[in-house]
Amino acid sequence: MLGLTILVDGITYASWLFVVALGLTLVFGVLKILNIAHGSFYAVGAYAAASLVSWFGSMGFAPAWSLVALLMAGVSTAALLAPLTERGLLRVFYGRDEVLLVLVTYALFLILEDLTKLIWGANPFYVTEPYGLFGNLSFGSLSYVGYDLMLIALAAFCGLVVWWGLNRTRSGKIVLAVIHNPEIAASMGVNISRVYTVAFMLGVFLAALGGAFTAPMISVQPGLSVGVIIVSFAVVIIGGLGSIEGAAIGALIVGLARALAVHTWPAAELFSIYVAMAIVLVFRPEGLFQRLQARKI
Amino acid sequence: MIRTISLGIASIALLGLAAVWIPKWLLFPATMAASHGIVTLGIVLMMRSGVVSFGQGMVFATGAYCAALLAKHAGVDEALLLVPAGGLASALVALPFAPLLARYRAIFFAMLTLSLSMVLYGVLVKTETLGGSDGFNIARPKIFGLELSAEMANLGMFWLSLATVGLLSIMIRIYFDSSRGLVALAIRENELRVEYLGSSVHQNIGIDFVVSAFLAGIGGALTGVTLGHIEPNFSYWTTSGELVFAAILAGHHSVGAVYIASFVLELVRSFSALYFPNTWQLALGLFLLIVIRFLPLGIGSLWTGKNKRGQTQ
Amino acid sequence: MSALLDTRGLHKSFGAVTAADNVSIVIHPNERVSLIGSNGAGKTTFANMVTGYLKPDAGTIEFLGQNITKLSPREVTKMGVARSFQIPQVFLQLTVLDNMLVALACSKGNLSATSASHRPETVDAADKLLERFVLLEYRDRTVVELPGGLRKLLDIAMALTGTPKLLLLDEPTSGVSIDEKFPMMDTVTAALEDERVSVLFVEHDMEIVQRYSKRAIAFYSGRVIADSSPDQVLADEQVQLYVTGRRK
Numbered sequence: 001m002l003g004l005t006i007l008v009d010g011i012t013y014a015s016w017l018f019v020v021a022l023g024l025t026l027v028f029g030v031l032k033i034l035n036i037a038h039g040s041f042y043a044v045g046a047y048a049a050a051s052l053v054s055w056f057g058s059m060g061f062a063p064a065w066s067l068v069a070l071l072m073a074g075v076s077t078a079a080l081l082a083p084l085t086e087r088g089l090l091r092v093f094y095g096r097d098e099v100l101l102v103l104v105t106y107a108l109f110l111i112l113e114d115l116t117k118l119i120w121g122a123n124p125f126y127v128t129e130p131y132g133l134f135g136n137l138s139f140g141s142l143s144y145v146g147y148d149l150m151l152i153a154l155a156a157f158c159g160l161v162v163w164w165g166l167n168r169t170r171s172g173k174i175v176l177a178v179i180h181n182p183e184i185a186a187s188m189g190v191n192i193s194r195v196y197t198v199a200f201m202l203g204v205f206l207a208a209l210g211g212a213f214t215a216p217m218i219s220v221q222p223g224l225s226v227g228v229i230i231v232s233f234a235v236v237i238i239g240g241l242g243s244i245e246g247a248a249i250g251a252l253i254v255g256l257a258r259a260l261a262v263h264t265w266p267a268a269e270l271f272s273i274y275v276a277m278a279i280v281l282v283f284r285p286e287g288l289f290q291r292l293q294a295r296k297i
Numbered sequence: 298m299i300r301t302i303s304l305g306i307a308s309i310a311l312l313g314l315a316a317v318w319i320p321k322w323l324l325f326p327a328t329m330a331a332s333h334g335i336v337t338l339g340i341v342l343m344m345r346s347g348v349v350s351f352g353q354g355m356v357f358a359t360g361a362y363c364a365a366l367l368a369k370h371a372g373v374d375e376a377l378l379l380v381p382a383g384g385l386a387s388a389l390v391a392l393p394f395a396p397l398l399a400r401y402r403a404i405f406f407a408m409l410t411l412s413l414s415m416v417l418y419g420v421l422v423k424t425e426t427l428g429g430s431d432g433f434n435i436a437r438p439k440i441f442g443l444e445l446s447a448e449m450a451n452l453g454m455f456w457l458s459l460a461t462v463g464l465l466s467i468m469i470r471i472y473f474d475s476s477r478g479l480v481a482l483a484i485r486e487n488e489l490r491v492e493y494l495g496s497s498v499h500q501n502i503g504i505d506f507v508v509s510a511f512l513a514g515i516g517g518a519l520t521g522v523t524l525g526h527i528e529p530n531f532s533y534w535t536t537s538g539e540l541v542f543a544a545i546l547a548g549h550h551s552v553g554a555v556y557i558a559s560f561v562l563e564l565v566r567s568f569s570a571l572y573f574p575n576t577w578q579l580a581l582g583l584f585l586l587i588v589i590r591f592l593p594l595g596i597g598s599l600w601t602g603k604n605k606r607g608q609t610q
Numbered sequence: 611m612s613a614l615l616d617t618r619g620l621h622k623s624f625g626a627v628t629a630a631d632n633v634s635i636v637i638h639p640n641e642r643v644s645l646i647g648s649n650g651a652g653k654t655t656f657a658n659m660v661t662g663y664l665k666p667d668a669g670t671i672e673f674l675g676q677n678i679t680k681l682s683p684r685e686v687t688k689m690g691v692a693r694s695f696q697i698p699q700v701f702l703q704l705t706v707l708d709n710m711l712v713a714l715a716c717s718k719g720n721l722s723a724t725s726a727s728h729r730p731e732t733v734d735a736a737d738k739l740l741e742r743f744v745l746l747e748y749r750d751r752t753v754v755e756l757p758g759g760l761r762k763l764l765d766i767a768m769a770l771t772g773t774p775k776l777l778l779l780d781e782p783t784s785g786v787s788i789d790e791k792f793p794m795m796d797t798v799t800a801a802l803e804d805e806r807v808s809v810l811f812v813e814h815d816m817e818i819v820q821r822y823s824k825r826a827i828a829f830y831s832g833r834v835i836a837d838s839s840p841d842q843v844l845a846d847e848q849v850q851l852y853v854t855g856r857r858k
Contacts, residue, residue: 034404092590099349099403103545104589106538110582117575230415230534237408271419277412282397285405298726472723476715479727483712486701493661493699494716495687495772501721 005142006259012148014255015155016214020228021235021247022162023206029179029242030199032098033090036105038207039229040112041081045208046224047116048073049215050125057129066130070216074209081208082201090200109225117222124221131216151213158206163244175199179242234277240287249288298471305467308553309459316455324451325523326563331458332519333540334559338469339509339516340544341555345473346502347485348402349544351537352410353513355417356387358532360514361521362427363387368435368522376438376457380518387514391507399503414532421529432528435521454523461515462556469512470552481505542581546588548595558596613672614639614808615660615691615776620669622655622832629655630666631832637776641808644819644840647829647853653812654696656829657778661693662686673776688719692774696781696812698761700768702754706745709753709764710736710771717772742801743767759786759794766798770805777802779811783818791815795822816844816854828853 024038052069085108093104134146166172177185178195186192211224218224235254239246254273261268280287316324336357343350360383367373367382394413401409422430437445445453472478480501484491488498521527530536539562547558562581569577592598615637622630629652637643645653658664660671662683671679678686701709711727714736740746743763748756753764762782769777782798783791795818802809813819819826819840826843828836830852836843843849850856 089586099407100589100593102404102407103541104586106542107582107585107589110578110585114576114579114582118579122575226535230411233408234412237412241404267423269419270422271416274412274415274419278409278416281401281405281409281412285401298724471726474726474728475721475723476711476718476725476727476732477721477723479708480712480715480721482704482708483701486703487699489683490699490701490768491712491716492682492684493687493693494713494768495684495719496716496721497684 002263004139006256006263008144008148009262010256010259011152011252012255013258014251015151016210017231017235017255018155018248018251019158019213020207020210021232021239021251022158022244023203023210024232025236025239025242025244025247026162026206027200027203028236030175031090031196033101033105034098034233034241035203036102036229037085037108037112037225038105038203038232039225039227040109040116041077041204041207042211042214042228043116043220043225044081044112045073045077045211046127046215046218046220047120047125047211048077048208049212050127050220051120052076053127053129053215063129063133067133070130070212071209073212073215074205077208077212078201078205082204083197085204086197086200109229113222113225122222124219125215126219127215129216147216154213158209159244159248162202166244231273234273236287237277238280238287240289243287243289246287246289298474301470301474302467305463305470309463312463313456313459316452316459321451324455326567327560328451328455328458328523329520330556330560330563331455331462332516332523333543333563334516334556335462335465335519336513336516337540337543337547337559338466338552338555339512340540341547341549342469342472342481342509342512343502343505344544345478345485345549346481346505347488348406348502349541350410350506350509351407351534351541352412352414353509353540354532354534354537355410355414356391356510356513357517357520357536357540358414358417358421358527358529359390359510360384360387360517361527361531362421362517363514364518365433365435365521365527366427368438369433374436374438375442376440376522379438379522380457380461380515383518383521384511384515387517388507388511391510395503395506396499398506399499411534411537414537415534418529418532418534421532428528430529432526432530434526437525438522458519458523461519465512465515466552466556472508473552477501542585544595545585546596548592548597550594551597554595554597612675613637614641614674616672617656617660618670618672620656620659620666620671622659622664622666628652628832630659630669633669633832633834635827635834635837637808637810639775639808640806641825642823643808643810643825643827644823645810645812645827645829646814646816646819646843646849651829651853652832653829654780655832657693657780657810657812660686661691661778687772687774690772690775691778692769692772692776693778694762694765694769694780694782696784698758698765700753700761700764703752705750705752706740706756706764707733707736707749709768710740713768713771714739739767739771744797759790762786763794763797767801770801770807773805773807775807777807777809779809781812781814783813783815791818792821816840820844 020042024035027033027035049070052073053066056065056069089108093101131147134150137144137146137149166176174190175195178190178192182192231254235250236247238253239250253276257272257276258269261272336353340350340353363386364379364383367379373379398406398409421427437450440453440457480491480496484498484501491498517531543558543562547554565577565580569580613636618634620630620633633656645656647653655664659666662681662685665680670677673689673691676689678689701712711732714732715721715727737746737749740749745760745763745767748760753761766779766782783794786794799822823840826840827834828843828849835848835852836846844854
């Protein structure tokens with residue numbers, strides 16, 4: 001039974017992590033930017049969810065509508081922040097050294113940290129309404145929160161949609177072309193600029209969606225982004241930068257490793273993730289699903 | 298070399314003297330600027346070869362914890378023993394990782410150093426004997442066998458940091474100006490050619506990594522001893538991030554710029570914590586963007602004239 | 611005369627492409643040899659294998675009697691083989707002088723962590739080498755400002771700092787304008803005059819081949835199809851078919 005608990009715990013954690021990591025790996029795959037501020041978009045999504053859910057509540061909507069509020073939190077965050085960030089900021093630095101771009105996103109992370117504190121204050125928010133919407137499911141002596149299971153379904157849905165969109169639609173194939181070789185794609189008439197904008201917006205949306213749907217499970221407070229980004233890095237490194245399957249497997253590995261540690265060896269909870277990350281970097285730096293060259297000489 | 302040494306000693310002496318007259322509240326940020334600046338100098342050292350470490354927190358924390366543990370459990374109360382011990386410990390910890398890390402570049406070097414620092418963080422937080430997530434305190438050590446009174450403490454710590462960091466910086470400046478230092482710049486430009494000229498890039502970067510670790514350990518020990526406290530946060534990724542920030546701000550051509558950058562950051566941090574607790578990161582972020590955009594070679598480029606010519610200094 | 615470089619039965623393929631097919635070439639001390647062949651014929655692959663950048667699938671490479679087949683570029687350089695590159699491999703953001711200083715420092719072996727990179731003796735040595743390649747006037751310019759021809763000269767000058775016994779020049783005059791080709795090769799030949807070094811250069815310009823080499827080796831599809839004096843090689847039927855085109 002412990003095994004089942006670990007499994008469900010791990011997969012639940014992996015679900016929201018996958019959604020977030022999917023956004024991160026997509027942005028890296030297309031724009032070649034490892035976005036430190038990705039965690040900040042997650043946080044803004046969570047805060048937006050808190051605001052929207054309470055606003056919906058105050059307007060007298062039925063509790064089920066809070067789910068719509070969560071979705072809207074994701075959409076609005078992406079709609080507002082993605083164009084501003086990609087067009088207003090990142091575009092200025094395109095073509096520069098990739099580590100330099102990481103530093104630009106680090107600066108953005110710093111800025112967003114304070115902006116969220118200025119807008120929402122430093123006190124924690126609790127977004128509890130949606131969490132009880134799906135009741136509890138009992139398996140024998142164990143009981144699972146329906147919301148957690150919904151989250152698993154949501155993650156799978158997101159993954160499938162993105163996968164299908166990339167591999168089965170024409171626009172998706174264009175995006176794949178840009179991932180593989182932007183120069184050749186551009187010389188074939190692809191509007192690289194627009195692909196970048198759309199990809200980035202999708203990335204931010206996934207981060208914010210992850211944040212919004214996780215909000216009911218945590219306390220939304222300053223510092224969220226700091227923890228999320230580092231775990232997301234671990235996932236995409238393990239899975240391989242730019243790979244969807246990698247994000248899924250990476251999230252599962254991290255989620256299960258963490259759940260295993262929490263239930264059997266709590267002291268290892270924190271470092272187990274990073275040990276896994278380091279091990280992958282040492283033995284298979286491209287990650288489990290290659291897409292990128294790693295070593296130099 | 299003579300010029301560097303004399304200029305360096307003169308600067309140290311001047312700053313040491315000035316410390317007696319400047320306002321007391323400036324001493325703490327100045328001390329922190331020195332003890333963090335030396336860590337940043339290590340990052341700059343590696344940046345000259347084109348690799349950016351996002352995980353100096355690992356060796357920074359190692360130096361701090363080593364000094365703290367020696368003070369607490371081995372009864373060592375002499376700063377002049379604690380600080381070098383911190384440096385040595387960090388160098389030893391870095392040594393087994395150096396050959397491995399030296400094979401990586403760009404994002405992967407950054408991520409591997411990052412992951413290692415986070416592993417250490419995870420271990421430190423969960424190890425109760427090391428103080429867990431709160432860390433633990435260190436009593437103020439003696440310097441040169443002398444006890445420091447409460448009033449003299451700030452000045453004493455500053456002088457200790459100034460002297461240690463100053464002397465090491467002179468040595469690093471000589472290193473930058475040496476053949477090895479010039480080849481480091483070449484590695485950044487074209488590794489393949491350096492290999493084809495007969496020099497091992499792998500070995501050069503590995504050595505630089507260990508030297509940087511030593512510097513970070515010194516900085517960690519100095520920080521711990523000055524603060525009187527050490528904690529796992531020293532190894533957290535945001536600590537490493539701030540140190541890289543200072544390195545970008547400073548650029549990699551001037552040693553002095555590293556300390557100026559660190560000092561500016563310390564001042565911003567102190568002021569903001571007091572008056573603008575919710576906007577100092579915003580200010581830092583904007584500042585970083587401005588520097589990246591308009592001063593890509595760092596503030597050091599303002600006086601080493603690197604913007605126009607490509608000459609090395 | 612004992613061989614300087616002795617390659618036997620070198621074989622290298624990349625998937626379906628055979629870049630080297632049973633290549634056996636012997637180079638003697640103080641030779642001037644050109645390697646000709648159309649693109650993809652295997653000349654650069656040969657240079658890459660000799661200098662350790664690529665490992666042959668089969669065959670051996672001996673230099674001064676030592677087996678260097680498995681050595682890395684750095685180790686091969688230390689043994690006395692140097693090369694210049696088709697696209698000049700120089701340090702763009704450093705000055706011409708600094709490029710030479712780096713080359714001299716690396717060739718010397720143990721890099722000093724204390725002695726200044728710009729010591730008078732070292733700078734002198736660098737200046738002398740630059741002078742031989744007519745680059746002295748550009749000594750303080752950043753390489754990124756220099757045109758391709760000068761970068762190539764610098765590339766070759768840097769390769770000489772280790773006093774090699776075998777020098778491979780990969781297309782030294784490609785990218786150089788027609789007017790400058792001969793002056794450039796004159797400069798290189800003059801600079802090499804006092805050195806006891808064998809020069810192997812890859813060339814597409816047959817006038818350069820005839821004027822500056824005493825022996826030509828023609829490649830086609832990874833095989834050596836001719837190995838003789840330039841005149842004889844250029845008159846060879848197969849060479850005219852696969853490399854140069856028919857002589858009128």
